[in-house]
Amino acid sequence: MLQVEHLTKRYGAVTAVDDLSFEIAGAGVYGFLGPNGAGKSTTMNIMTGCLSATAGTVKISGYDIYESPREAKRRVGYLPEQPPLYLGETPLEYLRFVGEAKGVRGSELKRQIDAVVDETGIGDMENRRISALSKGYRQRVGIAQALLGEPDTVILDEPTVGLDPIQILEIRALIASLGKSRTVLISSHILSEVQTMCSKILIISHGKLVAFDAPDALESRLASPGEISVTAETDAASAKALIAGVPGVSGVAVVSDTPERSHLTVTAGTGEIYELSRGIFEAFARGGHALSELGVKKASLEDIFLELTEAEPAGGKEVKTA
Amino acid sequence: MSAIFKHELRSYFHTLTAWLFAAFLLCFVGIGAMMYNIQAAVSNFEYVLSFGCLVFVVIVPILTMRVLAEERRQRTDQLLYSLPVSTVEVVLGKYASLIVLYLVPLAIIAVYPLVFARFGEVYLPTSYGSIFAFFLLGAALLAVGMFISSLTENQGLAAGVGIAAVLFNYYSVSLSEYVSTSAMGGVIALIALCCVLGLILKLLTGSGSLGYWVGLALSTACVALYILAPESIEGLLPGIMSTLSLFERFYVFVNGVFDLEAVVFYLSVIGFFLFLTVQSLEKRRYN
Numbered sequence: 001m002l003q004v005e006h007l008t009k010r011y012g013a014v015t016a017v018d019d020l021s022f023e024i025a026g027a028g029v030y031g032f033l034g035p036n037g038a039g040k041s042t043t044m045n046i047m048t049g050c051l052s053a054t055a056g057t058v059k060i061s062g063y064d065i066y067e068s069p070r071e072a073k074r075r076v077g078y079l080p081e082q083p084p085l086y087l088g089e090t091p092l093e094y095l096r097f098v099g100e101a102k103g104v105r106g107s108e109l110k111r112q113i114d115a116v117v118d119e120t121g122i123g124d125m126e127n128r129r130i131s132a133l134s135k136g137y138r139q140r141v142g143i144a145q146a147l148l149g150e151p152d153t154v155i156l157d158e159p160t161v162g163l164d165p166i167q168i169l170e171i172r173a174l175i176a177s178l179g180k181s182r183t184v185l186i187s188s189h190i191l192s193e194v195q196t197m198c199s200k201i202l203i204i205s206h207g208k209l210v211a212f213d214a215p216d217a218l219e220s221r222l223a224s225p226g227e228i229s230v231t232a233e234t235d236a237a238s239a240k241a242l243i244a245g246v247p248g249v250s251g252v253a254v255v256s257d258t259p260e261r262s263h264l265t266v267t268a269g270t271g272e273i274y275e276l277s278r279g280i281f282e283a284f285a286r287g288g289h290a291l292s293e294l295g296v297k298k299a300s301l302e303d304i305f306l307e308l309t310e311a312e313p314a315g316g317k318e319v320k321t322a
Numbered sequence: 323m324s325a326i327f328k329h330e331l332r333s334y335f336h337t338l339t340a341w342l343f344a345a346f347l348l349c350f351v352g353i354g355a356m357m358y359n360i361q362a363a364v365s366n367f368e369y370v371l372s373f374g375c376l377v378f379v380v381i382v383p384i385l386t387m388r389v390l391a392e393e394r395r396q397r398t399d400q401l402l403y404s405l406p407v408s409t410v411e412v413v414l415g416k417y418a419s420l421i422v423l424y425l426v427p428l429a430i431i432a433v434y435p436l437v438f439a440r441f442g443e444v445y446l447p448t449s450y451g452s453i454f455a456f457f458l459l460g461a462a463l464l465a466v467g468m469f470i471s472s473l474t475e476n477q478g479l480a481a482g483v484g485i486a487a488v489l490f491n492y493y494s495v496s497l498s499e500y501v502s503t504s505a506m507g508g509v510i511a512l513i514a515l516c517c518v519l520g521l522i523l524k525l526l527t528g529s530g531s532l533g534y535w536v537g538l539a540l541s542t543a544c545v546a547l548y549i550l551a552p553e554s555i556e557g558l559l560p561g562i563m564s565t566l567s568l569f570e571r572f573y574v575f576v577n578g579v580f581d582l583e584a585v586v587f588y589l590s591v592i593g594f595f596l597f598l599t600v601q602s603l604e605k606r607r608y609n
Binding site for chain 2: 097149
């Protein structure tokens with residue numbers, strides 16, 4: 001469980017993280033999404049005790065990261081953006097050191113190392129020097145390190161950056177499997193990645209939390225209701241009149257207009273968009289004009305993301321749900 | 323702490339560093355022993371150490387340059403910060419491994435007086451007293467070197483500054499004979515010291531203005547002292563230089579005196595620089 005309350009970090013006049021609060025609990029993969037420079041890494045560094053906060057608290061499984069750092073850090077595994085590896089060592093030597101530093105000893109350490117080596121699939125490489133490993137394998141060693149000590153919470157900062165497409169798929173599959181038994185928080189600025197892997201998404205922009213919800217819920221709750229593209233076999237004026245009679249229309253724009261064919265874009269109101277498209281279809285059927293095209297364009301997560309993160313810091317739209 | 327200690331020690335012996343350090347130290351002391359004890363047939367082993375301590379100029383920076391600078395360069399310092407280990411434990415673990423590494427060649431050196439004692443009269447208390455002081459001198463210099471390494475992520479820079487610092491310390495007494503004993507010289511030296519202090523403060527706290535203001539305030543105080551009571555700072559500069567010399571206190575042991583004050587001085591220097599190293603690492607968490 002990870003609780004962040006009113007977290008603020010200032011660098012001189014620059015506010016990197018601005019009064020951020022959220023709580024995640026239970027197994028699953030959580031996505032931490034934001035454009036570059038939104039404060040993702042800063043927040044993650046603070047949550048794992050690598051950086052101090054200007055104000056606010058971070059609790060890991062109930063332990064405050066500043067007041068009882070030892071207990072808190074035992075319960076969180078962290079992979080920074082650049083995996084912190086000793087290149088001259090083999091993965092086994094490296095994992096042994098990290099395990100010992102986390103207070104795991106003897107046969108328990110051996111069992112845990114075997115388990116994480118197995119889980120991250122680095123068994124074939126465990127006796128090679130880390131400097132000889134590919135980027136994908138280094139990332140896996142970094143993840144293995146984070147898993148030692150059996151933490152409840154695992155924080156991975158941009159775990160797929162710089163990997164080739166096959167490695168990305170492998171790492172994503174690995175993260176998804178990790179999320180089955182632990183709370184995994186991953187940061188990313190790639191939307192599709194978070195969308196496929198995460199059960200819930202936190203979106204931050206300019207250091208503020210702008211959204212926190214499941215990907216589907218975000219789409220339906222936050223989406224601007226979407227647009228319907230209509231091409232009808234009549235002139236724009238009569239098409240417009242027909243559409244205006246349908247309930248749930250908030251606006252109509254004419255794209256092109258000829259006496260025999262016109263193209264319009266209908267902006268939906270708050271209602272269900274398919275309901276609206278059905279209404280338009282029926283209206284044209286009653287009016288006796290053929291529809292040559294009726295296309296529903298739902299707002300994608302991409303649109304929501306852009307809308308949320310491109311807002312100005314002061315006038316930013318804030319939607320916060322737990 | 324033991325995990326850090328074991329990890330450091332293992333990495334030293336995996337790389338050339340430990341072997342190079344021991345080889346240098348043993349080679350230098352070996353040459354000294356050949357010159358003084360064998361060729362000149364002098365029975366005092368302490369003279370060898372007094373000759374051998376010059377080797378610290380090279381070996382201390384070699385050993386300490388990477389201790390913390392390399393962690394920072396490889397970004398493994400983030401791992402250390404995120405592990406359930408305090409900064410004090412990290413610094414102590416690393417320092418302890420340096421000390422153990424230093425004790426290995428020293429244990430071999432400690433056999434020499436016994437060997438020589440078989441062939442002539444060796445006054446062992448002075449020999450071993452000097453070896454003990456030699457150990458403390460090295461330990462203090464290692465603490466200084468570790469602090470220097472904590473300030474940068476560039477190993478070369480850490481080594482360069484380390485060599486300069488040890489060399490200056492080595493020659494500070496001889497240099498102090500040449501510097502001015504006048505009040506003017508004293509005040510200039512004090513101002514320079516204040517500036518260095520301000521700079522260290524700036525590096526440690528990351529706050530430029532604090533460093534500048536402290537440096538400026540102390541410098542102003544020195545100038546005021548110079549104007550009001552110039553006689554109080556006459557001869558101050560050479561005094562400071564010889565007091566701060568780590569090597570000078572070692573020669574007292576070579577002369578056959580077991581100087582407790584020097585032991586306390588060495589321990590204080592070790593404690594002070596380890597404290598500074600911890601602060602230097604902690605500071606990075608705050609900016």
